[in-house]
Amino acid sequence: MSLAVSSEGLTKRFRSGQVAVNAVGLAVPAGSVYGFLGPNGSGKTTTIRMLLGLIEPTAGSSNLLGTTSFAALPDVGSLVEGPAFHLYLSGRDNLRRLDAADRHADPATAAARIDEALDRVGLLAAARKRYRAYSLGMRQRLALAGTLLRPRKLLILDEPTNGLDPQGTREVRSIISGLAAEGTTVMLSTHLLSEVEQICTHAGVMHLGKLVAQGSLPALRAGSETRVRVETSHPAEAGRCLEALGLKDVSSADGEARGLLGDLAPEDIVAGLVRAGVPVRGFAVERPGLEELFVHLTGEGFDVSG
Amino acid sequence: MSVASLAGTGRFFRSELLLIFGRRRNWLGLAILAVVPVIIAVAAKVNAPGEDEGGFFGGITTNGLFVALAALSVELGFFLPLAISTIAGDAVAGEANQGTLRYLLTVPVHRTRLIAVKFAALVVFAATAVLTVVGTGMIAGLLLFGGGKMTLLSGTEIGFWGGLGRVAMVSGYAAVCLSALAAIGLFVSTLTEQPIGAGIAVLILYIVSQILDTIPQLSAIGPYLPTHYWFAFGDLLRDPVSFNSAGPGLLSAGIYTLIFTTAAWARFATKDVTS
Numbered sequence: 001m002s003l004a005v006s007s008e009g010l011t012k013r014f015r016s017g018q019v020a021v022n023a024v025g026l027a028v029p030a031g032s033v034y035g036f037l038g039p040n041g042s043g044k045t046t047t048i049r050m051l052l053g054l055i056e057p058t059a060g061s062s063n064l065l066g067t068t069s070f071a072a073l074p075d076v077g078s079l080v081e082g083p084a085f086h087l088y089l090s091g092r093d094n095l096r097r098l099d100a101a102d103r104h105a106d107p108a109t110a111a112a113r114i115d116e117a118l119d120r121v122g123l124l125a126a127a128r129k130r131y132r133a134y135s136l137g138m139r140q141r142l143a144l145a146g147t148l149l150r151p152r153k154l155l156i157l158d159e160p161t162n163g164l165d166p167q168g169t170r171e172v173r174s175i176i177s178g179l180a181a182e183g184t185t186v187m188l189s190t191h192l193l194s195e196v197e198q199i200c201t202h203a204g205v206m207h208l209g210k211l212v213a214q215g216s217l218p219a220l221r222a223g224s225e226t227r228v229r230v231e232t233s234h235p236a237e238a239g240r241c242l243e244a245l246g247l248k249d250v251s252s253a254d255g256e257a258r259g260l261l262g263d264l265a266p267e268d269i270v271a272g273l274v275r276a277g278v279p280v281r282g283f284a285v286e287r288p289g290l291e292e293l294f295v296h297l298t299g300e301g302f303d304v305s306g
Numbered sequence: 307m308s309v310a311s312l313a314g315t316g317r318f319f320r321s322e323l324l325l326i327f328g329r330r331r332n333w334l335g336l337a338i339l340a341v342v343p344v345i346i347a348v349a350a351k352v353n354a355p356g357e358d359e360g361g362f363f364g365g366i367t368t369n370g371l372f373v374a375l376a377a378l379s380v381e382l383g384f385f386l387p388l389a390i391s392t393i394a395g396d397a398v399a400g401e402a403n404q405g406t407l408r409y410l411l412t413v414p415v416h417r418t419r420l421i422a423v424k425f426a427a428l429v430v431f432a433a434t435a436v437l438t439v440v441g442t443g444m445i446a447g448l449l450l451f452g453g454g455k456m457t458l459l460s461g462t463e464i465g466f467w468g469g470l471g472r473v474a475m476v477s478g479y480a481a482v483c484l485s486a487l488a489a490i491g492l493f494v495s496t497l498t499e500q501p502i503g504a505g506i507a508v509l510i511l512y513i514v515s516q517i518l519d520t521i522p523q524l525s526a527i528g529p530y531l532p533t534h535y536w537f538a539f540g541d542l543l544r545d546p547v548s549f550n551s552a553g554p555g556l557l558s559a560g561i562y563t564l565i566f567t568t569a570a571w572a573r574f575a576t577k578d579v580t581s
Contacts, residue, residue: 052408054408070414
């Protein structure tokens with residue numbers, strides 16, 4: 001499996017002495033949609049800046065599309081830390097400027113490509129408006145249009161749905177999914193777990209500058225344990241029964257009992273409960289979502305890392 | 307460089323010029339530059355300066371071209387350096403401040419190419435600023451005082467077209483001096499993300515250089531100051547053309563340009579872009 005993004009020991013120590021990124025080894029498979037997760041301040045953006053050659057790593061190295069960052073960049077569309085354009089230029093003129101800066105872009109097709117990109121993000125009607133007058137959502141869309149000026153093999157998107165309304169969020173996710181379906185590898189940094197669950201095939205979790213987990217979503221989920229939950233009028237009895245059946249970490253509380261499923265089959269547990277005469281009102285197998293995994297790994301949920 | 311890549315850079319360069327000349331603020335700046343020669347011409351018409359008056363002012367009523375030269379020597383003292391400082395300070399720091407720098411670099415634009423295009427655009431702006439002053443000066447002067455023969459500083463009279471040639475040489479000299487200031491500004495602009503701060507810093511450097519040049523005790527360092535030869539363009543209005551000061555002036559501007567464009571490149575090539 002070839003990697004669209006890879007890094008080894010990627011480290012950034014700022015002049016202040018703060019280690020923003022610590023020995024990160026990314027492996028983003030070609031063709032994947034890779035969710036780069038982490039609380040705000042965990043080093044995601046600094047990592048992305050190093051991948052794109054905006055800042056020099058203190059140690060380690062990285063590759064995009066199997067080559068150096070600068071050589072790969074024509075095939076890479078990127079969005080870093082929010083949109084940024086010239087305020088007094090229109091949306092279309094801002095894209096013209098980006099396209100003009102691209103020595104590999106064909107000037108003959110520039111107008112058509114720019115309009116196509118604007119159309120794809122739903123900005124064609126507002127193309128002549130000054131960027132100054134754009135709402136945050138429109139600005140975000142324009143930045144996305146900037147990454148679509150030519151076909152890309154890899155998109156590196158830092159918080160692409162930031163500032164969008166629910167409708168805009170859905171549209172942007174559908175654009176990203178569409179690009180991924182065409183074969184573009186997408187690396188998407190986000191602090192929104194739902195975003196990862198909806199559109200990603202792979203994920204990496206950053207915490208305090210370190211990559212604490214990485215892999216395909218099923219593999220990541222497999223790393224955490226599945227629980228069963230029994231709803232009953234006799235929780236203590238149910239708890240004892242679960243223990244007798246071999247479940248670990250059993251707890252019983254108000255109207256329910258829980259335990260780790262382990263290697264047992266859920267149907268055997270239900271049969272065991274019924275045999276023991278425990279009145280079962282409800283039974284559920286709970287596979288932990290990414291959220292539990294995320295909280296488990298970062299130990300803090302969505303707070304800002306210092 | 308291949309032809310295709312040169313053409314690609316040409317497109318980026320035109321885009322850079324559009325950015326500078328498409329901005330209302332810069333049009334306003336050029337308009338202010340254009341007002342001064344008009345004021346000079348009108349004032350001279352209303353109240354004619356005596357023939358013995360210093361500088362180029364004495365010649366105005368005899369030949370309209372002197373309005374352009376008078377305006378240039380007045381504006382070279384403040385308005386032109388102000389304009390160049392502002393635009394040069396904005397060159398990299400402005401893009402960094404807005405965040406557009408990171409999107410240019412990830413296009414990708416090679417950092418060397420970015421610095422080269424930025425400097426080339428600054429040179430065009432410097433030339434345009436000088437031409438604005440000289441152009442409006444000539445139009446206002448010729449309308450109010452007419453053309454004809456020009457009496458050079460050495461006393462020789464030359465024809466109108468010869469005079470025009472001399473004005474063109476003086477304009478070129480001023481543009482070269484201002485380009486050196488632009489190179490300094492470009493370097494300062496790579497040090498910060500505050501375009502206005504960078505512009506002010508460059509203007510202060512210019513003023514300090516001017517002040518140091520007037521202190522007799524510091525005359526030893528005078529020739530090494532970036533502005534020392536700026537007003538030496540009188541050399542170009544002698545017959546024959548003298549290069550006693552204008553020659554070292556061109557050399558000084560060339561060296562300052564080389565040093566500071568190199569410094570800007572060296573600084574920018576390795577800079578972490580965190581804006």
